[in-house]
Amino acid sequence: MSDTATVYRQRASARPRIEAEPPIRHVAVVGGGTAGWMTALLLAHSGYGPRLQVTVLESPQVGIIGVGEGSTSWLRGFFEELGIEESEWMPACHATYKSGIRFDGWSTRPGHESYFHAFASMLDNLTMTQFVDHVHRRLDGEDVHAHPDRYFLATRLAHACKAPRPRHEFPFDVWYGYHFDSVLLGAFLQRKAVERGIRHLPRHVVAVDRNERGDIASLQLEGGETLAADFFVDCTGFAGLLIDKTLQTPYVSYADALFNDAAVAMPTPLDGPIMSQTISTALRHGWAWTIPLTRRHGNGYVYSTAFCTPEQAETELRTQLGLLDADVPAKHLRMRTGRVEQHWHRNCLAVGLAQGFIEPLEATALMLVQRTASLFVDALEKGDLGAAAQATFNTAVNAQFDGTRDYIVAHYKTNTRTDTDYWRANAANTRLSEPLTRLLKTWLARRPIVGGIQQGTFGQGYPVMSWYSLLAGMGLFPDDGELRAPAAHEPPHSLAAIDNLIQRSALNFPDHRELLGAIPPRPREESLQVYFW
Template identity: 45%
Template structure:
């Protein structure tokens, strides 16, 4: 398939600049002209500060070293996510969803075995927090980077300042030849499925061969398509609003390398530690809590001074049916959003752009445009729906009874047949591994992630038989092993300082 000659990206949020960079990198022979148009009157969403390990691949593709971008974006490392107050099961009031590494292979097996034994009714310790390196590293303020090289890399994600990352990526894209226009689009000119041009208030008409809609929840271009369909997820995910705040970093507290996603009365609150501040946000459902109520709960939970500035946001949760339609590709919030519980949005952004670019790789069998679009859209939808299942699982499996929100989140949400079957299989102590194997990539998340969620929430029989002390001893050994390995890793702060130093040294005097 022929690549387009001129591309107009509408929107300069993280999605727009990620698209600009990846496209310029792939088609950087300058035969393709890439322009990004954004509005300074409208602005970006200003959140989205945690990632999955997938983002590592983005920087690798572009050849951007951590020492180049992390200090510029006040970024920190992320070993996983801690989930306090989602479960009331004794011993499971908090659990950890770790990013895994080959270092966990054997001890992870102990966790899988114990979880299986506990499902069968034996009192085996099975909280994932105790079985992987990630929770030990992050709670002890280590970076997921060893002092001495290991024969493999650990999986990890990042935390970063979304505004600074946007600026960093903008400068990078511009130096790779992307043209940048600041103006506000007032109309979209279409001929049926094809977008001919957009018209902006000051700079007039902008025609292009291909358009990338990164205009955020507005979905300026995709939304103007004939037959535009948006599939809302509100029956599965109740949360539709957030209130956020940034608090200065406590210099005396250790810099943790984890996101904390803590259950509150009608939703949950993230804490994302950056080098200079902690970003926090309460994600809630306005069916159960007013904006004022959410703000006052956030203020109380964080003991905020009255002067602290908070920001209220609405979330449009769901996805489009067609991410690629005619000569337009939706990327970012315009294509859909699953609430931020597992920080997956930028992974979906990256995946969408990468697979779009792949469709133009030389040597791919020639198929007609409609079939290519269809296959592409099915693939992206599968990814969205797989993530949706995993996120929905958190709500379905919660065991809180203290507020109507948590009861409804467990009892009223509509989940997919696939998720229901998986939970049934787990509850009935059937062969969950076989089911996960069979589902393969459809479930998006790995066996270890599903086990962490199901076991971490304490989803086990209530009456357990006593286990022999060997199991307890074995988990103690795992704990000693992980703790003993800590000194093989770099302190989080020292690693970040080293990156800053490397950046300063690389900068021209």
Template identity: 50%
Template sequence: MMSEHQAKSIVIVGGGTAGWMAANLMAKSWQHLGFNIRLIESPDIGIIGVGEGSTPQLKGFMDFLGIKESDWMGQCNATYKNGIEFVNWSTKPGFSRYFHPFPAQTDDYSAPGFFHNSYIRRKGISVEGHPDHFFLASYLAKHKLAPIPEFHFPFETNYGYHFDSALLGKFLAGKAEEFGVTHTRGTVAEVKLHVNGDIQSVITQAGETIAGDIFIDCTGFASLLLQQQLKVPFKSFGNNLFNDAAVVLPTEQTQQLGSQTISTALKHGWAWEIPLTNRNGNGYVYSSAYTSGDSAETELRAKLGLLDADVEARHLKMKVGRVEQHWHKNCVAVGLSQGFIEPLEATALHLVQETVQGFIDSYQKGNFSGQYQGEFNASVNARFEAVRDYIVGHYRINSRTDSQYWLDNANNNQLSASLVAILQCWMRGDNLSDELDRQKIDHYYPSISWHCLLAGYGLYPDSAQLKPGNEYANKYNIEQIADFISRCGLNFKPHRQRLAELSTG
């Protein structure tokens, strides 16, 4: 690798969301060093064109680039997201739906009651244990409110976004060019290596040779550089995550705009519903080992009332798992080329951002050498495994019996030791926060997320067995918490109204 003081030449291959996010983050981080950043995008190979939900991390990305919501949201038909509502994943009475909230500062007041109650209820005491009663984000989503408080409300609320991924890509392309990124249209047809195995250059179909010091593979599932050229092995998560296909259909938007993603369990997978300002994005993520694309499309059409509608569906394949090394030689894979954990918690762009940020930090820390490559790879792998386990949890604890797909998921015994320990801890009635702490994994998914998942499915003793609580069990007054949350809710506006104000400044 080159010495610290020489300006570097970074070549990004791929102009999907991953490529443009990487281009912006690198250009902004290294603008003072005079790095030359070039993105090559094939005019013939399309982007995946789905991926319309984010975690709160995307706000950090926009803030870092100095992009205001009023700059980008309108251009990308974007909406606010308070979290995800899960519907029909559990058959336990009273638990057919629950909400996975993004955190708010007000949780400091309401969440202790939830932790306490979900602990006590596992001991067989009758207290309110459904997560939806305890979080401001659940309230905001239920009432279709935007998570932006009035200026005098002093508590922070975290939120994500929904957006049109093609429009976001276009927007980010414009921003990257403002940051000095060179944009080349061309399809890479050949890759040339140095004798040490590093990539020397890529050659386009038009015959242009583009050399670089570092190559970022953002070529989607093709993984042209890292997997195809450098032969880095791919580790499938297929034994744990059965879904490998999706069918996508848009529907019309209604006037009262939702501020949550809805994830509804269907016969062989689940369907997302994502509200954008101009339409709803819908898709059915399913396992092709259990149902065909045609049957999945019919099931989704029936759900959406589109059986006879003349709306074309898009069918997609998904490769679920991760590469063994995300940074190998002088190449880093980012986005679908490095791996994909199905979209249940909308984590892919979060992983893109973490990977690029982690690479920037490691590369810089090693004086622009590969000194910290091993550490970087271990850290990205740990994140992939942690996200996988949280997603697998949703399937493993399901109680549906309507198809072999759900029965097989409930009987899946390929779980990681970490996930087994988490589930056993909950079932034993032990303190789950302590277990997450012991495993040092609560910075991937915090204790609230795990509690919402397990309590949200109603993993408690059956109601008939519950005994009345004493004063200690009833330490938290549920009416008081509800009153607190609804009073907090007065500081938030209807979603569409808030978006309209954003566009008028």
């Protein structure tokens, strides 16, 4: 319904030039990787142009955390804003298209053992009303079809291994994401940044100097060099060299609501069709990801060390992949979930793992990087970096982090598995935020949550479509024995008509592997509008 929809729009156009002088002249980004180079590119793309000098320090001594990764649809907007074609960056990063995420085994409710969280498309405006109406009616006890997989085009495309880029003749867009090799993506962004005039210093920071006000003044580099700047961006990962070790910014842990603190990853060969979806499969003490790249599958297991050891997790993942006796190396990672209280503290901005992390589920890491950097560029272009602007910024970024956390926590809280202590503990967890508690209570009371999400009362960070897909997909409805037949005077919406619309629309999308072989340029005059409930 257009009167309740919000519009998300991205245009591949340069920011307008700002005639005023920038409030800062030189920004030093400490740490490379995807977060560092994304931030540097967005800063250099500001309306100040080359008048804002950007330097990236990348330590040769510090490795990059990198496994096969997925993104939300926000990454598409990043490349389009910078004018970087998919035909250029995707082959260089072994990237594939992503229509959404399939969740397998999170629910044991009959008919809800699997569901798909679809990225939105313009055609969803023709099916979303029916889906939400059927969800409300099933919550009210009517036996109508309310599983999300039946209602969205992206689900059909993923099931058929089709790319979510329609042929030119079909004027309806899908707002898709990507899968990619994160190490290769970081290297690609570095090359683009250097091409666009961003200075790259492969140096290791040995000390941080502060001025009499307590702000960061300069960095002491190995070899005796000193780098001074007006503003600093901390992209040093979990080390938090500037935001944590230097400025000692308080940290808010999410560990009481998100139990996972480790992961193990390993690749497998890719043969046959290429999926356009991430698969998240619930295992005994966490969940396993399957991510299709052009040359291999990225696989991993995210788990809690409070419930199993790294060795047990690796064995379970190898068993899942049929690699128990194979000589395939595994990469073990530790992670910390939470966020800093102030992402922008004094003259320092923390981005990426230095600012916080909400585990890999739903692939939100780069979205948070992009939104943090973009919000800072917006503040910078207004020309005011004072205390009020800083407070407004931190409030907005914290709300994004906390809202995203709530959406991730809801996956675990609503699971119905009882096979291990891990899943039982997640279902019994009461350490939920007040907004998430209110949202779940509203749903379980069989009342609509649309109004609360749209008004920002709860469910911030994700649209109605996502929340309804999650809760309906997990089967949070009255038991089948409690359901009654729909009233004769108010029949359900026609599933045949929905199937016909989606099936015929899907004919306009190419095979995924076929499109990856020759990615066409995107018309520059295209204006993308995707309507989210």
